[in-house]
Amino acid sequence: MSYEFRVVPHSMLxxxxxxxxxxxxxxxxxxxxxxxxxxxxxxxMTDVSKEA
Structure with missing residues (x-):
């Protein structure tokens, strides 16, 4: 299993x-x-609390 992290321009900011x-x-x-x-x-992601 290989993982890769990419830094990219934010599409909306x-x-x-x-x-x-x-x-x-x-x-x-x-x-x-x-x-x-x-x-x-x-x-x-599972079992994650969300903002109210």
Whole structure:
């Protein structure tokens, strides 16, 4: 199993960057800046509390 992290331009925030996590050539998660810190998105995350 191979993992790769890519730093890419954020698609909706000009001048900001995001990090993509790829596993075996498939996108599995994204990490990007948010007003309160960072936000992590992935359809593979479970049992995660969400903001109210």
């Amino acid at each position: 000009p001048g900001k960057q995001a990090v993509e996590c790829w596993r075996d050539g498939k996108f599995v998660a994204g990490i990007y800046p948010h007003q309160d810190g960072i936000r992590i998105i992935s359809k593979y």
